[in-house]
Amino acid sequence: MAQITAALVKELREKTGGGMMDCKKALQENDGDLEAAVDWLRKKGLAAAAKKAGRTAAEGLVGVAAADGKGAILELNSETDFVARNDKFQKLVADITAIALEKDGNLDAVKAAPYPGSDRDVEGELTNAIATIGENMSLRRAAAMTVSDGVVATYIHNAVSDGLGKMGVLVALESTGDKAKLEELGKQLAMHVAAANPQSVSPDDLDQEIVERERNVLREQALASGKPAEIVEKMIEGRIRKFFQEVVLLEQTFVIDGETVVKKAVKNAESGVGAPIAVKGFIRFALGEGIEREEQDFAAEVAAATSG
Template sequence: MAKISAKLVMQLRDKSGVGIMAAKKALVESDGDMDKAMDLLREKGMAKAAKKSGKVAAEGLTAIEVEGNNAVIVELNSETDFVAASDPFKQLLSKLAKLLVEKQPADVATAEELSFDDGTSVKQALATTTQQTGEKISIRRFEIVKKNDGDHFGPYLHQGGRIASLVVLEGADDATAKDVAMHVAAINPEFMTKDDVPADRLAHEKEVFKQETLNEGKPEKIVDRIVEGRLNKFLSEICLADQDFVKDSDKTVAEYVASKDGKLKSFVRYEVGEGIEKKQSDIAQEVQDQLK
């Protein structure tokens, strides 16, 4: 049997919202497999599906730059929020966003070889800012987004750049696109429509809902109908088009955009450090103490 560490229990507790002992029991039953443990908790009705599992975040900021029919969304990382709030860091991020939307490099490695107007390469600028701040500064990721003449960009930064969202609408107007970008930042959709959800993901979720429904003791003849309803509700929570619009819950996002003579085309959402793991502090010890 795999050793169940306090750190693993803490991660499942944070992801599922269940108590420490319930998290530990699920990990023991699943032999330390986080995904299987999460499914076990869901089947028992103890946890909801996580839309996007993010590990503990690193620090930094995001930025969006729009130039004509081109835009870029970029994340620059530091080691602490103190450095991310510093002038050298913010100045580099601003210059970087402008350069990226102008040159449109294919990837981070290519971007680092680009040069600013003063002849300094991006790689050199990263090294200089690292020396100035005393922390490693690095480009995490970026995405170039394009639109047609009749489309509209909706850029939005939340919490000073901790979260960034960039939406493209076909038709409508800039104000509507901005509203949808704010929704994306707040609600964090995973897909644009139900058709974008991979078949294996649908099959997995359907099986979990089936086991959950059977465990509740529902009559077998109505299980499929209940599962279908739960699956549709789950999809409406993770797909942008079908989510209730935050500024008008009587409409879905797609319906709101349609009411403005527009159509959803694409979205990108960045949250600083999502998926990056950094050192844990005394919380792990707190969990360890409770498991003794």
């Protein structure tokens, strides 16, 4: 039997868009004959994914999972919301999110991990799903958070099932206190992050380029008022504090009650939790954010489909 090299598998993957394990099996079944392996994949429907790879996938689902002080979040895109409502697609997202939790959100490690109940890896299972369901899919991003002592709370907005929806949030809280009460606070903070979309936990965490750009804009506006320099600086600092109240989590008004500043709400929760609480970070994935969507001309699409 011909030796199946990594280079040969790579070449077949590039030709067909098939998954790594599928390509390896195709070459084994055809004694290393590349063209025969291509035909084998086509007959199995596993090369069809390559034809769909260029199509925009901006729908889909965000998945979250958490356990034992660790949480993971993942976005799997499809072309249409119809597919996102498909039970098979939802199971796929849930399964891969669980793998992301095991792999600490490392996307490459997730793609290479064995898919449960299959002889394929995750990437190969996605290729198979593309061929089966008939739409392009993209495992776009994954991330994870861990705390040494505390909780990573999760929240899903517009949930379609447990842990799956259109927007997902993780919030990491460190505390030696009551974990159940800490989880309740974390869930509320995650809901706040979903609604308020902060850019950082604290002013110190905020990208300093963003702060300086905002400061420069405010300085130009203040100077235009013609006020003395010392007054201008006070105006700038006052407006920067207001800017922080808009974009920094701990400085925002807590959406749960609409009154308390988040850092005060966290401090207030410490008595119930029974220990100090530190907000270590958050991650927020909104489905399709940043993806440039194709503008479709439905009339032209129908005309093209019915011509000749």
